[in-house]
Amino acid sequence: xxxxxxxxxxxxxxxxNLLPTHILIPRDTQIAKDEVHLIMEYGLHxxxxxxxxxxxxxxxxxxxxxxSELIMLDKFFAxxxxxxxxxxxxxxxxxxxxxxxxxxxxxxxxxxxGLRNVPVSIPVHLELASMANEKNVKLIVEQxxxxxxxxxxxxxxxxxxxx
Numbered sequence: 001x002x003x004x005x006x007x008x009x010x011x012x013x014x015x016x017n018l019l020p021t022h023i024l025i026p027r028d029t030q031i032a033k034d035e036v037h038l039i040m041e042y043g044l045h046x047x048x049x050x051x052x053x054x055x056x057x058x059x060x061x062x063x064x065x066x067x068s069e070l071i072m073l074d075k076f077f078a079x080x081x082x083x084x085x086x087x088x089x090x091x092x093x094x095x096x097x098x099x100x101x102x103x104x105x106x107x108x109x110x111x112x113x114g115l116r117n118v119p120v121s122i123p124v125h126l127e128l129a130s131m132a133n134e135k136n137v138k139l140i141v142e143q144x145x146x147x148x149x150x151x152x153x154x155x156x157x158x159x160x161x162x163x
Contacts, residue, residue, distance in 0.1 A: 077114035
């Protein structure tokens, strides 16, 4: 089974070299300098030096200006139609928490309008991380949540559009 994946997000030169070659990266989403999005996961009783974790957990830190402003959102939706995915995964909306409410509202409008153009036959997975800002959560639910859809006839081969 071969899966075609298109990653439409800010991809710097280091990340591009780390990604498998079968992941398609649109040329206009490549950026000159990599940004930092570091995730450290560790399991129960895993050791690091003389420390041992009492529980499985993860630590996430980032300096990710492009994603925190969702600068590739328009390019993501523009790339969907020519790629013709069988599944759409949209992530990063939680990163808007640091932005002014006016920008969050504008981006949620863009997400809503972009998802309206995705055929109902294509499942959309909205990936959210922990969010503390109730206004942002409410905007996501109001603008994007009502568009939730499920497809049960999963196929063996997928073309996936990632943001």
